[in-house]
Structure formats: C-alpha cells, structure tokens
Amino acid sequence: MPPAGPVRSALGSYRRLFAVPHVPALLFWSLFARVHIGGLPIAVTFLVAGWTGSYAVAGLVAGGLTVGTALAGPIRGRMSDLRAKDRLLTSSALVYGAGLAVLALLPGALWWAALPLALATGLFLPPANQIARAVWPRLTAGPTRQTMYAAEATFQELLFIVGPLLAAAVVGLTNGRAGVAVMAVLSVVGASGFAWALRRAGLSAPEPPAAGTGGPAPARRSLLLDAQILLILVMSALLVAGLGGVDLTSVAWSRELGTPGYAGALMAVYAAGSAVGGLLAGTFPGRPRLARRAFAAAAGVVLLVPLLPPVLHLPSPWLITPVLFAAGLGIAPTIAAVTERVGEMAPAHRRGEAYGWLSSAITGGISVAAPMTGWLIDLGGAAAGAAGAAAAALVAALVALALRRGAPGGPDGAQPGEPAERAEPGERAEAPGPPDSSGPATPPRPAAGGPPTGAPPPTGPTGPAE
Structure with missing residues (x-):
C-alpha cells in the first residue's frame, strides 16, 4: 500500500x-x-x-x-x-x-x-x-536548506x-x-x-567576501556589534540553559526516588522526542518561525513543572515519559531554526566565526544553568528546578520576538543571493520566489556580484525567517 x-x-x-x-x-x-x-x-x-x-x-x-x-x-x-x-x-x-x-x-x-x-x-x-x-x-x-539544518539538529541530538x-x-x-x-x-x-x-x-x-559596488571593502567589525546577532546569541544561551536544566532535574528526581539508574533513560526519552521533532520539522514546506518554535520548546518545559515533587509525587518516573517525550518535540526544530538564522545574519565569509560565537553562547548557557538549577532543586525540589528551566526558556522565547525580519549580512553588509523569508504552512507568503533546487545554492567560489551594502535583499525561499 x-x-x-x-x-x-x-x-x-x-x-x-x-x-x-x-x-x-x-x-x-x-x-x-x-x-x-x-x-x-x-x-x-x-x-x-x-x-x-x-x-x-x-x-x-x-x-x-x-x-x-x-x-x-x-x-x-x-x-x-x-x-x-x-x-x-x-x-x-x-x-x-x-x-x-x-x-x-x-x-x-x-x-x-x-x-x-x-x-x-x-x-x-x-x-x-x-x-x-x-x-x-x-x-x-x-526548503532543502531547512531540511539540512533540521537533519543536523536531529542527528546531533542522537549524538x-x-x-x-x-x-x-x-x-x-x-x-x-x-x-x-x-x-x-x-x-x-x-x-x-x-x-x-x-x-x-x-x-x-x-569563501571570498561578497562583492558590492566595486568600492573599498567595509572595515571588519566584531559580529557582536550587530544587535540582532547579539540578541540571538543571548536567546540561544537562555534556551539551552532551560533545556539543559531538564536533564539535571531528571537526575535529581531519579535520585530522590531511589532509582538513579533511570536518569539516563529519562534523558534519552527527552532526546528521542527532540529527534522526532527535528525529523518532522525537516519536512515542513514553510520557513521556520523562530519565536514560535522557541515558545513551543518552552511550553514543553512548563508542562513538566506540575508533574514533579513537591507539586506531585508520582510513584514511578516512567509515568512522566509521555510528557517528557512531548516536551522534547520542540528542541531540535528550535535549534535548527537558530542555526539557520545565524547563518543568514552573518556575512557568508564570516559564518564560521558566527557559529563559533553560537557555540560559545550555548556552552556558557549550559555552564551557568547547571549550578543555578542545582541551587533551585536544593531549595524547592525537582519542580523548582524545572520551574527555573521553564523561566529561562520562556525568556529566550521572548527575546526571539525581538529578532526582526530583515536583510541578512551582519555588520559587514548584506549578502548576495540571500532571498527573503517565505511563509510557514497556512500563511500567505510576503513575496514570490523561485522554486527550490536541490543542487548547490552557491558554488564553493561564488562569482562576484550582488546587491551593494545596505541594499534590500531579493525575495524568495531562502532568506531570513521572521
């Protein structure tokens, strides 16, 4: 059949x-x-x-x-x-x-x-x-690029x-x-x-810098001077702080129940939900709405709070696994959207640096979350730890709302060949664009040309979300 x-x-x-x-x-x-x-x-x-x-x-x-x-x-x-x-x-x-x-x-x-x-x-x-x-x-x-980032986020969860x-x-x-x-x-x-x-x-x-009008190349500035890049780094740190807090809460709750060996299984269920969500997100035809996905990931953490002690004392950690799986569904799609957005914001010849800052932001978020979540668990139990994680994730989603729809390119100017955003399923597209091609979007050494610095980007399916 x-x-x-x-x-x-x-x-x-x-x-x-x-x-x-x-x-x-x-x-x-x-x-x-x-x-x-x-x-x-x-x-x-x-x-x-x-x-x-x-x-x-x-x-x-x-x-x-x-x-x-x-x-x-x-x-x-x-x-x-x-x-x-x-x-x-x-x-x-x-x-x-x-x-x-x-x-x-x-x-x-x-x-x-x-x-x-x-x-x-x-x-x-x-x-x-x-x-x-x-x-x-x-x-x-x-859409092929969107599937690429979703697939990477999914497999990284499995790693x-x-x-x-x-x-x-x-x-x-x-x-x-x-x-x-x-x-x-x-x-x-x-x-x-x-x-x-x-x-x-x-x-x-x-990758060579994008050519503009033929004038002198713009001075190289720190990517952190771009307010939008700085915002998405802050948002990413807060997001992983919240999501990482769920893992520590799982460990604490398992120990409290006298079954510490279950902690790994609970984290695996959470990661499995994320992997499934990532695979599904890779098939969506529309461009990712970062704020929407961030709120979905935060909502998953919020769902866990009333199911943990001292709010509720479940006799077995296995009873929470369906909710834990559902809570994980939003993780990989949100990470994929963040990854794609950072690549769109940064100039093509500085994407590696931008992703280096993203890695540092994520590492910093996890490092700060661990002691803070542990302190909350000591203070008010597993539910308090989950509440702190939910708060961080919700703040991350609110920060995502401040990320504007605009031309990619970072502080060194706009990139050529980066069309604007396409609507998600069920939404009206803001501008028509060419159909997707599964072949290379940009050759290893792109030809010179493109819009001058500060020019509005062309429209189409591969531009920045939101």
Whole structure:
C-alpha cells in the first residue's frame, strides 16, 4: 500500500536533501567528528575520580575542557573563515588528540596537572561544528536548506545519546584511561574524515567576501556589534540553559526516588522526542518561525513543572515519559531554526566565526544553568528546578520576538543571493520566489556580484525567517 501523502512528502524532503552531491559524506563525517564530545566528560570524570576519589576535582577537569572550548570557539570559527578548512581540521585534531592522549597517560600522582592540560586541550577542539554549519548554505537552498539544518539538529541530538553510552561502555569494560583514549581516537579520525570530505567536495578554500559596488571593502567589525546577532546569541544561551536544566532535574528526581539508574533513560526519552521533532520539522514546506518554535520548546518545559515533587509525587518516573517525550518535540526544530538564522545574519565569509560565537553562547548557557538549577532543586525540589528551566526558556522565547525580519549580512553588509523569508504552512507568503533546487545554492567560489551594502535583499525561499 503506497504511503500516505504526508509520509511521501516527508520522505521526499530527505530524499532531495541526500541527492545533493557530497551532502551524505559531509553530514556523516561532520557528525562523526563530534560524536566524542558528549562522551568525553564521562570518561574524564571516571579517570580523574579514580585518581583522586573526588568528583569535585573530576568536575573541575571536565569543566576545564569546556571552558577551553568556549573561549576558543569564535577564534576557531574565524580561522575556518580565513584558512583552508581541511588543514585547520587536521592540525587542530592532531593537537587536540595529543592533549587527550597525554591526559589518558598522565600518572595519577600528577593529577594536579590535569586541569591546565584539559584547559589547553579544549582550546584546540577541531571546529567541525562551525565548519559544517557554515558550508551547508553553499550546498543547499530553500526548503532543502531547512531540511539540512533540521537533519543536523536531529542527528546531533542522537549524538548526545550515543556518545555518553559509548564512553560509559568503554569505561565499564576497561577503565577511565581507555575511555579518554577512545574519545581521542574518535576525535582524530572524525576530523580527518571530515577534512577529506571537504577536499572532495571542493569546499576547503575560504569563501571570498561578497562583492558590492566595486568600492573599498567595509572595515571588519566584531559580529557582536550587530544587535540582532547579539540578541540571538543571548536567546540561544537562555534556551539551552532551560533545556539543559531538564536533564539535571531528571537526575535529581531519579535520585530522590531511589532509582538513579533511570536518569539516563529519562534523558534519552527527552532526546528521542527532540529527534522526532527535528525529523518532522525537516519536512515542513514553510520557513521556520523562530519565536514560535522557541515558545513551543518552552511550553514543553512548563508542562513538566506540575508533574514533579513537591507539586506531585508520582510513584514511578516512567509515568512522566509521555510528557517528557512531548516536551522534547520542540528542541531540535528550535535549534535548527537558530542555526539557520545565524547563518543568514552573518556575512557568508564570516559564518564560521558566527557559529563559533553560537557555540560559545550555548556552552556558557549550559555552564551557568547547571549550578543555578542545582541551587533551585536544593531549595524547592525537582519542580523548582524545572520551574527555573521553564523561566529561562520562556525568556529566550521572548527575546526571539525581538529578532526582526530583515536583510541578512551582519555588520559587514548584506549578502548576495540571500532571498527573503517565505511563509510557514497556512500563511500567505510576503513575496514570490523561485522554486527550490536541490543542487548547490552557491558554488564553493561564488562569482562576484550582488546587491551593494545596505541594499534590500531579493525575495524568495531562502532568506531570513521572521
């Protein structure tokens, strides 16, 4: 029996995406290069706790990796805009992998050296995230680009299930040293594979600045001077602070029930809901409305508050799983919309830097959320932690309302070939545009030309949402 219309449409969206030359290999290797990120904190925690017997020290070392990653995010992104991407991936992977190898081989008596070593190693995390998100607009356009970002957000959710499970399995079968070593190997192999895929696709070279009227190039300014980019970074930090608070609340509630082993299962259900939501969002024909999606994600967190103690005492954590799954449905679609919007706001030749700032904002949001959520849980139980997470997510959605519909291009001027927004399903489009093509939207080295700086953008399906 043939699939129903919506199913056929959904399959067609992903079929068109993976028919774009080089997309399957690039997506696979970009994800492989990131699979270790979710598992590394677990491996490091077991390694350092085995040396010192202190989870506090282990947390400091794992936090050192995170701080190093956040500090260098914009720098690595800017380097990916200015240098050959394959060489940057390979060189940073070698240094990063070597740092993790030294950490894995460090004698326990030198545990005090683990913190500065972790901080220095985090500075060299291969910028697979920034590079991948910066090259998608060079391969896709219109609804296919939207499907691309939704697919990436969905698979990234799955990575945060697979990575920790893999690290826990290696540590359980061997020890913390082996866990860190395996994560090091995965990082080097993944980054090297991604570098190969970029070379094969002809996307290694930096993208030249967009040509304008032929006058002098505009002075390079910080992307943070663009109010809209700054707003979306703040919104992203608040959003992940809220969503990350749900994970910590799940852990606290499971421990309170005397079933700490259920925490991982609850987080997996939450991530599964996000993955399903992301897959569905990739099939929507309209452009994403960021504020609408952010409110949907925040509403999911709000739903959890009255179901947690001390508001309600459920006898089993499994009773909340349907609501937890539903709460996760809005996560990946919102992240995909944020990712797409950042790429539209930044100049094409500075997208890597923009995504570096986005990574740092997300890391900062998670880092701030953890102690704040923990304090709320200590103060008022799991429901208080969820309430704080919901408040952060709601504020993020309100900030999203302040993001205007306008020309992309960031502080250095408008980009050529970036048409304006198309309406979501059921809404009237503001302007007609050309039909989507599943082929490359922009060749690796686009020809000169385009609107002058400050000119209104053309209309069509690939421009900024809202």
